[in-house]
Amino acid sequence: MSALTEDLKNRIKAYLPRYPRKQAVVLPALHLVHDEMRTVSNEAIVEIAEILELHPSEVHDTMTFYEFFKTDGDKLGQTRFWVCRGLACMLRGGYELLEHCEHKLGVKCGETTTDGRITLEFAECIGACDGAPACLRDDVHVMNVTTDKADALLQQLQLLN
């Protein structure tokens, strides 16, 4: 059985005309697979490599460089919640916020809550310093996050369908 659906494969292939070389589609393909499947399994790597006419090790090499994609055996929760630890956020309570979220969720950075709802991460400066301390909800900035605001937000994320 194929790891990637036909639809997903087609969405990867749709990127090919944009670039003179197929390898350039590695990052877009990884994002598509990661967003949908919440991980990039070894089987998925092989299938991405087939589409892009690469050796699986080339896809794996690029993927692991970024330390952004969850690899075989590891999986993102429904929401990925990043707390910024950049200097601008640290100066305005970012470290305290990160620790608060770890306690609240009962996980360490990089881990997912047992109900599979939230993966907590630290982020290097996310460029939201005008709203420090700031967080990312998947790829959307949340600004001026007090501990109360974080609690409300995490609660909301745990109730998402």
Place this chain on the structure above:
Amino acid sequence: MAFEPTLLARTSKPNSGKLDGYRADGGYAVFEKTLKDKQPLDVTTQVKDSGLRGRGGAGFPTGLKWTFLPKDHPGPIYLCINADESEPCTYNNRILMEKDPHQVLEGIMLSSYAIRSQCAYYYIRYEYGDAYRSTQAAIDECYAAGLLGKNILGSGFNLDIYMHRGAGAYICGEETGLIESLEGKRAWPRIKPPFPAIEGAFRKPTIVNNVETMACVTQILRRGNDWFKSLGVPPDPKNPRDAGSYGPKLYTIAGHVNDPKCVELPMGVTIRELVEKHGGGVWKGRKAKSVNPGGLSMGFADCNLPLKGEDGKTEYDIPLDFNGPGKIGCLGLGTAAITVIDDQTSMVDVLHNVCQFFSHESCGQCTPCREGTGWMLKITDRLRRGQGRREDLDVLVDVADRIGIMPGTTICGLADGAGWPVKTAIRKFRREFEDAIQSGSKSTYAKSLQLAGAH
């Protein structure tokens, strides 16, 4: 006379990102006129003569960079837009992309026309989801309006713009790291030469330009060089190599201020004015101890250190043009993003945060950087846990001095940027670091060292 913002002129309007609003404000008129009336070389010449210097950090003259492309190249030639904006405490490009994406796109169109590129890759960091979506929506509007695609407005000029999302790695902001990442490889910077203008993306001639630089190109073509040169600081007559600091600049203010925000001002505003007048002053009624003048890589200013020969002025009073920060031992203007550190904050904690960032973001290609940034993190972690040793400060400076392009031990400038804040912090705040070592006091943040990854 009060300064009227141009780059940010539209950002507070409702639906500022939409094509019809942009057009109602005169948008794309200069692009249409340029396609009709100007040759590509005319645009390059105008941008070169305007004195525009790249807004990404290095300040290289934009038009000059364009002239490094091979003459009469059969193509393809690529334009890459560097929207990786990952320099800590910097967010000016994000504001432009979220609030006025068409201003940036028009600059990309004009620049592509100038360098005869038919394909621009817009490399944007993953963390800028809203900016990605607003820019992609603006690109879609342009295709629908015939401003992108084949034979634009009957001129025979073709242009495609493709967004390409990163995956959370600072090194992708280095221009050859960006190119490698775009090509689908690990983002290891390339040895130069060849420079990208000769051999860049997909081994073709490539220009990499910053987002704010593109917005400046739009305004230069629209308002002319006299306008651009009426703002900022002319070249220092005593320095024949100074290209001047012309034009408006987006400054971002972060850290311990009452009102952190992005403001547009003519180049050359002082740190003091930015903090006191535009940032609402230092928060909680405190005083500024140190300011990072342009992204962490640039190092630190000591707000209480008097400037030699300038009565009553301190490093707080330096102008933020391309030359100002260099005069107090900082690396340069960088991204013109200032971060204010108040007098209640420990520089040990600040420096640990800086070292943590660079250790995490060193790409691992060059040993001196990979190992050196890790050593600096371990030493600063020791300092904040109250276990510092007398020799640690000298070891830190020694490591910082030996990693980077300047000492000639690495391929890219990440290590120079990692070393600079260490050197400047320890030189300017040595007493504070020595006291921390002597007293063995422990930082409130001190925990066991979190293992850093290698990207």
